[in-house]
Amino acid sequence: MQATIAMPTTVQPAPVNSQAPRQGMFIPIHKGLRRYMADALVAVGCTDHEDAESVAATVASVRGLVELCRVHLHAENQFIHPAMEARRPGSSRSTADEHVGHEAAFETLIADVQAVERSAGRNRATALAVLYERLALFVADNFEHMFEEETHNQSVLWEAYTDDELRAIEAAIVASHTPEVSAVALKWMLPALSPSERVALLSGAREGMPREAFERLLSFGVSLLSERDGLKLRAAFCSGPHERKGWPA
Numbered sequence: 001m002q003a004t005i006a007m008p009t010t011v012q013p014a015p016v017n018s019q020a021p022r023q024g025m026f027i028p029i030h031k032g033l034r035r036y037m038a039d040a041l042v043a044v045g046c047t048d049h050e051d052a053e054s055v056a057a058t059v060a061s062v063r064g065l066v067e068l069c070r071v072h073l074h075a076e077n078q079f080i081h082p083a084m085e086a087r088r089p090g091s092s093r094s095t096a097d098e099h100v101g102h103e104a105a106f107e108t109l110i111a112d113v114q115a116v117e118r119s120a121g122r123n124r125a126t127a128l129a130v131l132y133e134r135l136a137l138f139v140a141d142n143f144e145h146m147f148e149e150e151t152h153n154q155s156v157l158w159e160a161y162t163d164d165e166l167r168a169i170e171a172a173i174v175a176s177h178t179p180e181v182s183a184v185a186l187k188w189m190l191p192a193l194s195p196s197e198r199v200a201l202l203s204g205a206r207e208g209m210p211r212e213a214f215e216r217l218l219s220f221g222v223s224l225l226s227e228r229d230g231l232k233l234r235a236a237f238c239s240g241p242h243e244r245k246g247w248p249a
Helices: 027-045 052-087 093-118 121-160 163-175 179-192 195-206 211-223 227-238
Strands: none
Touching (some): 027 052, 027 121, 027 179, 027 195, 052 093, 052 179, 093 121, 163 195, 179 211, 195 211, 211 227
16 A cells, blocks of 8 residues: 655645746745755764764754854844835734744754753764754744745735845845855855856846956855856856956956
């Protein structure tokens, strides 16, 4: 008898615009976060509790994930939700309420990480199992949450704002990040994007950048990719429609 897998009843079907006439502003960072979440979850699951180096790498990964999630959440609270509320009052309430729960989850995960660090032997194995279970639930919850943002929240923003206005909001978010945070976000985003999405992301970042600065950014981006994908990315900016003349000094 073949087993069947029931879809979670908590996920409500949402309309998805398959034609995507406008750029989804959540897509790049959410693809990066999904990649980071999956990587961290797998790392916790296969950690050798008797290997100090393995444990240290795992707890560093989870701490880094929590910090990037925290930065992303605060950016949405500071920029995205106010923009939604300004023109569609009440439209951000659902995801804003979920953010409160996510902040509590951050603290729980950090406490679980500390429990791993303070334990040894069988107790450490148990602490890692607890961390794995809680992180799995956190990832599952965030996958649903990000879907709501990419459908409901994005639709509200598309209806209420022009592309130029949305680009200004995105620019304000990027400007609010430290270079260190931007580098971590790019590390997880760029390999998770399609080739065309990578070009679009770096094309937007290039605006107003001196050529030397963009070349450093491009080289960093290429270093994050496979040889094949790195060559595609560099080629996109060295020839064709993406090549730009008259760079700022």
